[in-house]
Amino acid sequence: MTPRQAKPIIWLLCLTPLAWLVYRVVSGRLSANPIDDITDFTGQWSLRLLLVSLSVTPIRRLAGWNGIIQWRRLLGLFTFFYVCLHLSTYVVLDQFFDPTSIVADIAKRRYITVGLTGFLILLPLAITSTTGWIRRLGRRWQRLHRFVYLAAVCGVIHLLWIVKGDDLREPALYGSILAVLMAIRAYYWTR
């Protein structure tokens, strides 16, 4: 099976978390605060898929497996899909479109400011993910899409600033995976 033929499998894998969430919502398997659960879940999977997307290039380099590049756009767009779910959970379910408190949150709460920044960085990347845009932008496309690293940093900081107490386990885990992925890139860039 070629990487192209395996794409339906990537689709299925990327939709599995959403299917699991829908199943839990429908069957009442969420906690007494389901909106919080949905926010947490979609946020976690946004960050996970972002790291998976970012590992395509290092795997390609380290394993010399060029075919894997064909999954990168799909993984990137699924990341954006989960980020959109996460953001709309906040806007629709959590705040119920209340513009006053949303604006206040963005201005006052740094974890929301940095989270929204991450989304705003990903938005043009998602828009310019089509073959047409890749052609039109040429060399500039790659420069633009390197902003995904900044979005990933925003994602980790977003998580770091929302943990309670001194429980750094999750942000430390995501942060160190991101650091490893960036270190591998740095190695190839400086060679």
Place this chain on the structure above:
Amino acid sequence: MLIRTTPTIPTREITDERLYLDRRAFIRASVGVAAAGVAGALLPFDEARAQGGAALANVRKSPLSTTGEKLNPLEDITSYNNYYEFGTDKSDPRANSGRFKPAPWTVKIDGEVGKPGDYTLEDLLQRFPLEERIYRLRCVEGWSMVIPWVGFPLRDLLKVVEPSAKAKFVEFTTVQRPSEMPGLRYPVLEWPYREGLRLDEAQHPLTIMAVGLYGKTLLNQNGAPLRLVVPWKYGFKSIKSIVRIRLTTGQPQTSWNLSAPEEYGFYSNVNPQVDHPRWSQARERRLGEFLRRETLMFNGYGDQVAGLYRGLDLKRNF
């Protein structure tokens, strides 16, 4: 034309809307309590106590209860908990507290008191008549519940130990048992968990020591066997599984204040005008409801407690 301005039926004779609406729930609950009573009678006393959820006898309804609000179901109250000694996810305390042994239990009361000593839970239960207190519980994270606690006023206990003239504050400490509390393996907070109140707050009639809810002994995830409940403060002030109560001359350190002083002040009164850096406190989500509701000053207990803070700047003393 005659316009009647006074109700023809005295208010006291009108059935509380909550009672009227909750009639079926009440019947269901009664059946449950009866069943639990039977189960409690069949189990040896300590085993029932060790599991939590044993029926409590002779609980009278307190006139200080909050009325007119729908109670959150037992399932909400026992499945959605912050008790970091058992884990930081809301579902962790129920999942990970099975090994915790809330019996036998002793509370040490010392510091600035005339009669320091160790009090067993049985002592306390014999000494102080139990009351049901229905209170709103407001979490600093922006959610809330309505809970029918069972307990006794802390002021009654303090009277027994005779605070000295120098006593100004009360410090509470949670039990620390790493073998029974898996969350203690990671330093999420300064263990053991500590909290504190000013003496007058501790002596306020609304401040209770809870030993149960919905008429039964507390389950481990809710702070069995003995916890504090201070309804006008954010939930984390209501420290769980208390093993020590110390009266002090100076303001005690609290675990949350040590961890993040800019986020968690000593008072932590529910105050919609003072935001936590991460959560707006203006509104809250009552668990079970979709839309947020306005948060009430002092969690709606302002009539009773605002006097405690006269002259205190609540923005600085948050």
